[in-house]
Structures are given as C-alpha cells and as structure tokens.
Amino acid sequence: GAGVSQSPSNKVTEKGKDVELRCDPISGHTALYWYRQSLGQGLEFLIYFQGNSAPDKSGLPSDRFSAERTGGSVSTLTIQRTQQEDSAVYLCASSSLRGLQETQYFGPGTRLLVL
C-alpha cells in the first residue's frame, strides 16, 4: 500500500518568508510525528499528534513553528519568517499506535533551504 508522502520534496525560500510543508500519513494511522534533521545531525523530534488529543509540541524550537492536523489525517508544518538555521530535512512519520512499541513509518522528507 501507499506509504507516508510529503510535499514538496525540495523547497528553496528566502530568509523571512513563510513556508508550509505537507505530510500525508498512511491511511488509518492515528499517530503522526514531525522530526527535523539538520546537516550532519541526528533526527530531532518536533511535534506529535495522536487522534483528537492535544498535540505534544514540546520539540518545536520556537514560536515561528506551528503544525496542524486536519480531520485526523493530513498535517501541515508551517515555519514563519524563516531563518537560515531552519535549513534542514523535515521528516514526517506515522504509526498505528496499536501498542507502545509500534513501528513508525517515515516519509522521504522535505529538504528546506533558506537563503
């Protein structure tokens, strides 16, 4: 079946502009995660959505970052007034959350470059 998809695959923007990154999780998966991977760094957790519960936003680096998940499916990560340090690969993952050790399925990521 279809995996997690993300769009766009690549995004180049100018400093100060807003960007929106989209994630389509695997159908039926109730949990959705956003991570960020900066050049040469490990993956950093950003935000987690689970069903209708309040999202865990504890990993968002600043108030310029926000995310929504509409209808329990598609999610959008928005970065306002982008800075050069926001350049990274933004990865989305989803899981069925049938158990605490459930597998997370990752999308291919969106490569963001802020000039």
Added chain:
Amino acid sequence: DAKTTQPNSMESNEEEPVHLPCNHSTISGTDYIHWYRQLPSQGPEYVIHGLTSNVNNRMASLAIAEDRKSSTLILHRATLRDAAVYYCILRDERGGSNYKLTFGKGTLLTVNP
C-alpha cells in the same frame, strides 16, 4: 532517557555478515531495544526490536546480551543496499513520552563491492 553508544562508522564487504554493536549500560527493565536505519536521501525505516530474547526477521537478527547492557544487530549477508546509518534506540514500554524516537548519531555502514 537511557542512552545508547554506537561506533561512528563500520565497513563491510558485500556478501559477508555484519555485526553492528550498541551499548546501553543504563537500560531499564522496561526499555525495548529498537533499530532503525536510514538509507541515503531517505527517511529512516524500521529494522527490528526486542526486549530480552534474540529476535529474527527477514531483514536482520538482534542479539541481546544476557544483562541487556548491550546488543548487536546482525546482517547475515550484507548487500550494497544495506549501506546506511543504523540507529539503536531505547523505548520505554511504560508510556509517557516514549512514543517519540530519540535518535543518536548512529553507525554509518559502508559496504564494499
């Protein structure tokens, strides 16, 4: 959170077995050991996980030390497609914030033809 330690890099030859070590000396009794890998220009993918007993699946085997302070991911016959960064991650089964994966630097595996 319990931490893991992995070598920065390892090399292997195609068709040979690869043993990727992970140390987790502060592991708690409720921590599962998970392995993910990230191929170049792709998102991470799940490989295997276990608690106490050794585990096998179509991708790899996981050997867990009796004291659980270390584990080894075993690729039985490395292929060029196995070249990736391999991450060893601990996840507490009791809940809390364990839903998120905490990635370290991982081990960069190079497979030589």
